[in-house]
Amino acid sequence: MRDLEVHDVVIVGAGPVGLLLAIELGTAGVKPLVLERLVEPDRGIKAAAIGAVGVEALERRGFGRALDEEQVTMPTAKAARAGTGPVRKPGGHFSALFVIDQDLQRDPERHSRMVPQEALERVLTARAGELGIELRRGVEVEGFEQDDDGVTVRTSTGPLRTSYLVGCDGGRSRVRKVAGFEFPGTDPTVTGYQALVEFDAPEKLAKGWRRTPRGLITSIPGRVFTAEFDGPPPDRDAPITRAEVEAAIQRVSGTDVTIRSMSKATRWSDHARQATTYRRGRVLLAGDAAHVHSPFGGQGLNLGLVDAANLGWKLAAAVRGRDQLLDSYTAERHPVGARVLENTRAQVALARPDPLTSALRTIVSDLITLPEGNRHISEMLSGVGVRYDLGDDDPLVGTLVKDQLLTLADGGEERLYALAEQGGGLYVSPSERSLPHDVRHVHTKEGPSMLVRPDGCVAWTEASSQSLDHALARWF
């Protein structure tokens, strides 16, 4: 064991979650090693949008400008700028019910961004490189054994040793399986496709989302998404053929439209499973490795990015000997994941093509149209309604703080998220007090005081039922 290469943290998987976790650790002063089995980034079709709290986790690390540059402009936004259409912030949908009005939200500015996952991975990879984090491509993790002091990892290029191993290796996570995490949940009922295609006669397909007697379909130029509710794919691993996708489109749409060319395609289903804990000793899970569900509502990336933000600074503290913070990772993030699984199950149920479901959809749609219903669904999908149970009576404590303009004691102004970029905790207050070395005092001119953790979670406010000393000692 003495001759093995040794690391503090090894992250398995350079998807968005593994990359953001690496950046979080790097920001907190710990350089992990990232192992990725693919030699080149995966060019398959993945997320088209990042949900609100995932966006905010990125903005707190200074990715705001990069997200602006990579954002895909929707036709509605182009029309708004040209003065030919309404300005519409992306509010998302619930089971293809497009009744969410972003402007009815408490904080309409907290919304998702149309940034393709491929672009996000490129931006994150570049930042990880700037932080001096090593990403080793073409290395597959094959197995590992953990003991009291660390984990010995077997990879396709040889063994290495690490204090902590994190599986960010996606829905079929080997780390999860080898470590023996339980992964209960519900079995799949849907066969869906998402494909980049060109049709021979595209006018045969109506634009936008449609629920038909055979399923659900949406088509925008160059891209099509289908769902059929009569069982999972017979073979999840079989190569996807053009004929298979074409047949699904024809069945669901009821047209004889034909595909001229297909460049990429994914087959998806609605397995909804979640690890019962995200930590077994020195092995942890984040992102799809910890939870899988259907892509309804586009929430997987949002969930995984906030897992990474929650785990990163706690893992850095564990590397420095404060291991006990790690237990709060499962306690905080597992309930959030469980709620996402539930809402994706509900969305699948609501999309089924039978007339009884149609009746239910009408009622649910009416309820979402009410302002309170609208807020409830929107805050659930975007994640801004998340509140960790930190045992404090103040409703703000445990929530993820929104960005805000602060007036500083010297009269200057600064955005809270900009102040968060370098990591560590923030004590935002006009009052002086002694602080641990990893908490910075943001000296405001006036206004309420609060303590914000490195993951944006409000840990204490003036209205807290617990003392500031308690919060500082607990988290820093």
Ligand SMILES: Cc1cc2nc3c(=O)[nH]c(=O)nc-3n(C[C@H](O)[C@H](O)[C@H](O)COP(=O)(O)OP(=O)(O)OC[C@H]3O[C@@H](n4cnc5c(N)ncnc54)[C@H](O)[C@@H]3O)c2cc1C
């Ligand atoms: C069709 C579709 C549409 C989606 N749309 C959205 C959306 O609009 N919004 C949204 O938020 N989410 C969406 N999602 C979900 C989103 O794509 C996932 O939640 C996201 O990719 C999860 O990221 P991750 O880093 O956890 O895992 P992954 O992206 O799966 O990355 C895991 C990485 O680990 C590597 N790996 C695996 N095993 C090993 C091993 N043994 N050794 C080394 N490396 C390994 C893999 O090669 C991969 O690079 C969609 C998903 C699908 C399928």
